[in-house]
Amino acid sequence: MKHSILKRYWGYDAFRPMQEEIIDSVLEGRDTLGLLPTGGGKSLTFQVPAMLLPGVTIVVTPLISLMKDQVDNLADRGIRAVLFHSGLTPREKDLGMTRCRLGKAKIAYVSPERLQNERFLAELRPLTVSLLVVDEAHCISQWGYDFRPSYLRIAALRRIVGEEVPVLALTASATPEVTGDIMRHLGFREPRVFAKSFTRENLSYIVRYADIKEPMLLRILSSTSGCSIVYVRSRRRTRELAALLNDAGIPSEAYHAGLAPEEKEERQDRWKQDETRVMVATNAFGMGIDKPDVRLVVHYDLPSSLEEYYQEAGRGGRDGRESLAVVIAGKRDKALLTRRVNESFPPKDFIARVYELAGNFLNVAVGEGFGMV
Structure with a gap:
């Protein structure tokens, strides 16, 4: 049945590596963790089971743009899906919930x-839920680079839909610490873990050194072609570099978390439709964006971790064709990274002092109470 579903709705004759194993595990009712590289086809591992299982599949995912993309793409294939996020009107939420109750939707995306x-x-309690999916599951981990406290509520959601409902957690990057954290927070029972090799043969990783980065960026973009992303670390720099590139005749847009939702959507759509060649963005852009033909990803500023770099660089070449991931590094970058760490965390002696004062206030001796709440 799974192959006929794949052929009927997606037009494929066979699954990609590791997709079928994950789908089989889910259909057996097993808690499953899928580690697939960006572009590895994570969505099919829950969309195909959703069409085979009764009731509705709930997908928790962090980006509204991803929800909208997937709901639109599914509608084009004749699959009914709904979404729930804080930007909907009460009427839109009620309509979505009614569709789920009446069996008019197979997949419900939830922020x-x-x-x-x-x-x-409470409104979810009466629903017949057959599968709970956690996309971008690294967000649940204290070791992940994109921790979001609301992800910790997923464990409560599992109790509401029923402990017997299997969980599928998906991510494109997870260290062993993150993997363990994901399964612990989600209460996995007899977990099955499927990990595909993270090697991307079609991606070339390149580092270019430049004390003045603007000319190097212009040279890279002028000597390449196709859709591109340039990652920076500040909102101001997105605007400055987009203006620089436009002045040089390279159609560009700035994208960051401070834009209004409508503006984000418009800029994203122009980029996806190739009206804009380059998106100059902070890390607010890219997660879940399903554009296969990104030929170039440039890191103008260094990311905070290798895990974050791999996620962002992996947005290039999802169609399997040759693509470039370029880092522009300068003398000041090491000092900037060090300063960023120092600004993110208080000094060690300050943490120790707070720990001591908290212990005094709660009558807990220093060194006692490990593992207790």
Whole structure:
């Protein structure tokens, strides 16, 4: 049946590596963790089972743009899906929930923030839920680079839909610490873990050194072609570099978390439709964006971790064709990274002092109470 579903709705004759094993595990009712590289086809591992299982599949995913993309793509294939996020009107939410209750939707995409709404959780109780999916599951981990507290509410969601409902957690990058954290937070029972090799043969990783980075960026973009992303670390720099590139005749847009939702959507759509060649963005852009033909990803500023770099560089070449991931490094970058760490965390002696004072206040001796709440 799974192959006929794949052929009927997606037009493929065979699954990609590791997809079928994950689907089989889910259909057996097993808690499953899928580690697939960006572009490895994570969505099919829950969309195909959703069409085979009764009731509705709930997918918790962090980006509204991803939800909208997937719901639109599924509608084009004749698959009914709904979404729930804080930007909907009460009428839109009620309509979505009614569709789920009447069996008019097979997949319900939910933002993590909705899980903090007790009324919303109560409305989920009567639904027949056959599968709970956690996309970008590294967000649940204290070791992940994109930790989001609302993800911790997923464990409560599992109790509401029923402990017997299997969980599928998906991510494109997870260290052993993150993997363990994901399974612990989600209460996995007899977990099955499927990990595909993270090697991307079609991606070339390149580092270019330049004390003045603007000319190097212009040279890279002028000597390449196709859709591109340039990652920076500040909102101001997105605007400055987009203006620089436009002045040089390279159609560009700036994208960051401070833009209004409508503006984000418009800029994203222009980029996806190739009206804009380059998106100059902070790390607010890219997660879940399903554009296969990104030929170039440039890191103008260094990311905070190798894990974050791999996620962002992996947005290039999802169609399997040759693509470039270029880092522009300068003398000041090491000092900037060090300063960023120092700004993110208080000094060690300050943490020790707070720990001591908290212990005094709670009558807990220093060194005692490990593992207790």
